[in-house]
Amino acid sequence: MRWGQTVVGLIVLVATAWGCLALWFQLPRQFTALGLIVLGVWGLLGAISAFTLFWRYQARYRRSLLGAYTLSATLLLVWWYNIPPSHQRDWADDVAYLLQAEIQGDQITLHNVRNFDWRTETDYTPNWETRHYNLNQLVSADLILSYWMGPHIAHTLVSFGFNDGRQLAFSMEIRKERHESFSAIGGFFRQFEQVIIAADEQDIIRTRSNARNEDVYLYRLTMNPEQLRTLFLGYLEAAETLRTEPDFYNSLTSNCTTIVFDLARQIAPELPLDYRLVLSGHFAEYAYDLGALIPEYSYTQLQELGYINARAKESDAAEKHNFSRIIRMGVPGASAKNTP
Known part of the structure; x- marks a missing residue:
């Protein structure tokens, strides 16, 4: 007793x-x-x-x-359980708008693609764009990990490449209000809604490597055209669901890494659960063990060659449109047509 x-x-x-x-x-x-x-x-x-x-x-x-x-x-x-998520708040500038897609066959029109010019984390010029893509021109996908809290926790992004040289990166993020800042603990307690951002790499990657000084790694994913298409459309479907039905971010069960896993399971339903889905800093190693990264290299080699920070900072002296090409120099498998 x-x-x-x-x-x-x-x-x-x-x-x-x-x-x-x-x-x-x-x-x-x-x-x-x-x-x-x-x-x-x-x-x-x-x-x-x-x-x-x-x-x-x-x-x-x-x-x-x-x-x-x-x-x-x-x-x-x-x-x-009756606290409602909402789209009606005073949102911070970088999450102010929701991605909206128009799909007509292979032609994709995306509204509210983010392309900010970040000088520092707090000094920036906001810019939201409408862009047009052709799914038949989709040729690659890269996994990007940005380490902001030690070696075990990273923010996970996926960037898609088109054969005209353009890149489009997707990221699930907290939708913070203007007065808020990120809190990992608050992410367990419905403090934030979630949002899927589609952005130019010059915006969403450069702000992490150059403005925030996070350690950023890029890995080429080994995917066939049908898998690329499924993953890309999966992000658009998830974004549309959030646009019509707001939902809360959860630091454990609904975050930047779990969405990649959930979408990947649409391609390979047998993907196993793994502790590296929680310790997101090891997610690239998980992908490597599943054969999703370039196989001719060890994981250690891919990690070393995929570290982009030095190249990203060098790109500040180059023309803006060269950012995606410069950060991929020497990255195994990333010398495809989409990096002119």
Whole structure:
């Protein structure tokens, strides 16, 4: 009995901590005295309820306290699952617009393709474009990892190449409001909606390598034309779903890496789950083990040759349209027609 009470007490403490974080991340903009009182009462009730389970001398209070705690937890969960995602917020400039695609056979028109000119992370010239693509000209896809928090966590992008030399990169990102900044913990607690950005590489890659000084690696994916087409259209379908039905970003289950995995499973349904889907900094190694990267090289060689930062910074002295070509110099498999 004592062990059972201890386990329940630990569950109550974990649930209480989760509830405190949920309240903290959902109420900060309205944190009046009432909000602080709600958080304080919830935390105190959970702590006292757990205390009565750990100490047998408090048995006479246990039933009523646990009843009050259960009722409060139920109300908290009802509130939590009824928090609606929204497109109607004061969005930051770089996520202000949603990608919209018009598909007519092989002809694709994309509205709201991002092509900002980033001088620093906070100094930029915004620019949103309408672009036209032909699926028959789709010739390549590259996996790009940008490391912003140590060797185990990276932001994952996929960039598609066309035989006219153009590149288009897709990225699932948090859709932060103007006053917000990224929080990995907040990403577990519905602080952000999610958005799929389609962007010029000069924008979405250069801002990471040059403006933010993140370590960026580029790997050529080995995909046939039908697989390229499926993956490209998969991004457009996912973007359209988000455009019509807003959804929350989740740091674990719905992020920049899981979308690549989910779309890849449309091509190869047997793809296995792996810890490297969570530790996204190792996602390229996962892709290599599955045979999705250039096979004539070791993974270590691909990683070394795919490090683009030095070339990306050198590109600042070159013409803007050369960025995609310059960062691919020496990258195995990336000397295809789409890098003139």
